[in-house]
Amino acid sequence: MTNAVLAKGNPALPDFGKARDKLIHNWRAYLANVMLALPLVLGSLIMFLPLVWAVSFSFGQPHEFFKLPPPVIPSAFRLDNYDVVFERVDFLRFFLNSVIVTTCVTIAQLITCSMAGYAFARLRFPGKRIIFIGFLASMMVPQHVTLIPVFIIIRGMGLYNNLGALIVPYATSVFGTFLLKQFFETIPDELEDAAKIDGAGFLQIYRSIMLPLAGPPLATLAILTFNSSWNNFFWPLIFINSSDKMTLPLGMLYLRGQDGVTNSGVLMAAIVLNLVPVLIFFLIFQRRLVEGVTLSGLKGA
Amino acid sequence: MEPSPFRLFKQKTFPVSFPYRLYLGLTLVGRILPGTAYGRRKRSQSTRQMVLMAPFRAGLRWKKPKPLVLREAIAGYFFILPTLLSFLVFFLIPTISGLGMSFFDWDFFSEPEYVGLDNFLELAGDKLFMTTLKNTALFAISATALNVGLGMFIAIGINSIKWRWLKAFLRTAYFIPFVISTVVVALLFGFLLQESTGVVNYYLTRLGFDKVPWLSSSLWAFRSIVLIDVWKHVGFFTLIFLAGLQAIPRELYEAALVDGAGRLVRLRRITIPLLTPSLFFSLVIAMIGAFQVFESMFVLTNGGPGDATRTVVMLLYREAFGSFNMGYAASMAVVLFLVILALTITQVRLGDRWVFYR
Numbered sequence: 001m002t003n004a005v006l007a008k009g010n011p012a013l014p015d016f017g018k019a020r021d022k023l024i025h026n027w028r029a030y031l032a033n034v035m036l037a038l039p040l041v042l043g044s045l046i047m048f049l050p051l052v053w054a055v056s057f058s059f060g061q062p063h064e065f066f067k068l069p070p071p072v073i074p075s076a077f078r079l080d081n082y083d084v085v086f087e088r089v090d091f092l093r094f095f096l097n098s099v100i101v102t103t104c105v106t107i108a109q110l111i112t113c114s115m116a117g118y119a120f121a122r123l124r125f126p127g128k129r130i131i132f133i134g135f136l137a138s139m140m141v142p143q144h145v146t147l148i149p150v151f152i153i154i155r156g157m158g159l160y161n162n163l164g165a166l167i168v169p170y171a172t173s174v175f176g177t178f179l180l181k182q183f184f185e186t187i188p189d190e191l192e193d194a195a196k197i198d199g200a201g202f203l204q205i206y207r208s209i210m211l212p213l214a215g216p217p218l219a220t221l222a223i224l225t226f227n228s229s230w231n232n233f234f235w236p237l238i239f240i241n242s243s244d245k246m247t248l249p250l251g252m253l254y255l256r257g258q259d260g261v262t263n264s265g266v267l268m269a270a271i272v273l274n275l276v277p278v279l280i281f282f283l284i285f286q287r288r289l290v291e292g293v294t295l296s297g298l299k300g301a
Numbered sequence: 302m303e304p305s306p307f308r309l310f311k312q313k314t315f316p317v318s319f320p321y322r323l324y325l326g327l328t329l330v331g332r333i334l335p336g337t338a339y340g341r342r343k344r345s346q347s348t349r350q351m352v353l354m355a356p357f358r359a360g361l362r363w364k365k366p367k368p369l370v371l372r373e374a375i376a377g378y379f380f381i382l383p384t385l386l387s388f389l390v391f392f393l394i395p396t397i398s399g400l401g402m403s404f405f406d407w408d409f410f411s412e413p414e415y416v417g418l419d420n421f422l423e424l425a426g427d428k429l430f431m432t433t434l435k436n437t438a439l440f441a442i443s444a445t446a447l448n449v450g451l452g453m454f455i456a457i458g459i460n461s462i463k464w465r466w467l468k469a470f471l472r473t474a475y476f477i478p479f480v481i482s483t484v485v486v487a488l489l490f491g492f493l494l495q496e497s498t499g500v501v502n503y504y505l506t507r508l509g510f511d512k513v514p515w516l517s518s519s520l521w522a523f524r525s526i527v528l529i530d531v532w533k534h535v536g537f538f539t540l541i542f543l544a545g546l547q548a549i550p551r552e553l554y555e556a557a558l559v560d561g562a563g564r565l566v567r568l569r570r571i572t573i574p575l576l577t578p579s580l581f582f583s584l585v586i587a588m589i590g591a592f593q594v595f596e597s598m599f600v601l602t603n604g605g606p607g608d609a610t611r612t613v614v615m616l617l618y619r620e621a622f623g624s625f626n627m628g629y630a631a632s633m634a635v636v637l638f639l640v641i642l643a644l645t646i647t648q649v650r651l652g653d654r655w656v657f658y659r
Contacts, residue, residue, distance in 0.1 A: 029463065037467055039458070043455065051477075115384070119377045123376055144638075145634040147621065147630075149396075149399050150391055153394075153395065169387070174384075231483065233484050249482045252485060252488060274482070274485045282480045290540060293479070
């Protein structure tokens with residue numbers, strides 16, 4: 001931007017004419033941009049390389065020590081490692097479990113969060129503020145404080161070693177409630193008043209006025225929830241102990257425990273199988289995900 | 302010139318960016334907790350006056366105290382019912398009983414026995430717990446500093462690039478690791494960082510460096526874990542800072558240009574001061590997250606070598622589900638919570654001094 005000042009014709013400099021100034025300006029701006037971008041681009045390589053290596057090693061041979069230098073582009077596309085993955089563990093089962101849990105959690109949260117968000121933003125009832133502050137405070141308490149009692153409660157509900165254990169506690173979310181409350185507060189009162197005059201009940205207002213407007217925040221919530229539920233590791237670790245109930249993250253650990261899998265091409269193949277859906281998901285929803293994370297920030301960190 | 306967070310919070314439309322709103326949420330929680338002042342203190346007021354005045358000030362904020370309508374109240378409870386129920390069953394009751402449990406000695410199968418503060422006294426003398434606490438704190442400090450610092454500078458860098466496509470590319474590139482599950486990340490790096498056959502060491506030796514015992518020496522194992530954490534999370538903080546940067550009005554830079562301010566001056570006098578709310582928010586979030594770190598250590602090193610990478614949560618997990626010392630594990634959780642709480646309150650209070658609000 002200093003260049004902009006220069007280009008406008010600084011009296012301290014000899015006048016080279018407009019075209020010359022512009023050229024210098026462009027050239028210097030270009031150089032500054034490149035100098036700035038270079039370290040950042042190099043840094044972004046560090047972000048990519050591990051993923052690239054995972055892919056290239058997954059196409060190597062199983063149970064074989066690797067040829068060094070490691071190929072960045074695999075020399076042959078052998079699928080042996082992938083075969084071994086499916087041989088050793090029921091990988092599709094893990095995947096399916098993950099899909100089931102994640103879908104249920106996401107749908108449940110969309111419903112419960114939008115309901116609670118609507119109530120907190122739009123309805124008056126005694127104790128509203130206290131309850132809401134309680135909700136907010138619960139975001140500050142680490143889940144490990146509640147871990148053991150929740151473990152007992154879940155066992156008591158008969159959900160131990162059941163996918164339900166991964167769904168029920170996550171069916172609601174304080175964060176999502178907060179997000180939706182903030183959104184519903186921005187909706188003008190007139191819309192609601194008009195509906196009330198027409199004799200609509202609260203359920204109807206929620207269903208036919210609030211929900212249709214809440215598309216963007218709901219999408220944001222859905223994507224954030226989907227991502228965090230898909231990657232949840234701690235809860236399956238505690239509540240699931242048979243391999244047919246495992247979700248992907250725990251399944252990966254289970255796979256590593258199998259003979260000859262630790263640190264081999266087979267593990268890389270499984271990692272790639274893990275990465276593919278996540279990256280597809282990321283590419284499709286990138287915009288919204290980035291938006292959601294920027295807006296909210298609270299999750300996942 | 303900070304407005305009372307509570308008042309802003311009550312406003313229907315926010316003139317401020319969302320991270321800032323969430324920050325306001327956090328300060329709100331911070332302020333109502335015991336030991337923190339409620340709202341902003343005027344110089345002439347004592348704490349006691351403030352606390353006494355608080356309900357009245359809260360009362361003043363309601364513009365039209367409409368009477369409650371029974372139907373509306375019923376509807377309200379109906380709508381929050383699922384969330385409230387889940388809050389009670391999975392948060393409030395467990396929290397209270399978790400706190401209570403820390404005063405008992407219980408092995409899950411026999412009858413719990415009340416032992417008073419014994420668990421905490423035992424914790425204070427437990428060398429392993431102190432080691433894990435030290436590890437966790439060290440991890441939290443280094444990971445927070447690196448994540449937030451790097452995130453900030455990457456964001457400033459990305460923001461000053463003029464080519465839009467490159468901006469978009471870089472933002473995506475740094476953010477990708479964030480969506481990958483920690484377990485997968487840890488397994489992947491476990492593979493790449495092997496000492497004798499690892500890819501990373503291969504390239505290091507090619508460049509003329511010695512092989513680094515990434516996961517086998519206690520010092521390097523700890524560093525590796527921090528680096529992996531940075532690899533995964535730095536993009537997240539970059540995004541937060543990018544949002545903060547976009548909220549800075551262009552006119553400020555233009556005015557500075559007219560005054561002849563150079564790049565560094567603009568960075569020091571405009572960008573960084575106006576980024577302090579994002580910086581503060583990131584620090585709080587990063588700290589809270591880092592103190593609960595578990596997965597990468599659990600998968601990658603399982604606490605080893607020795608106990609060099611064992612964290613509080615790992616020890617807690619082992620005590621609770623390995624040795625069934627439920628009361629002891631609960632008391633660890635309580636200590637962890639208190640540490641996080643104390644740090645957050647300190648950060649919020651210190652934040653008042655250095656965070657700059659427009």
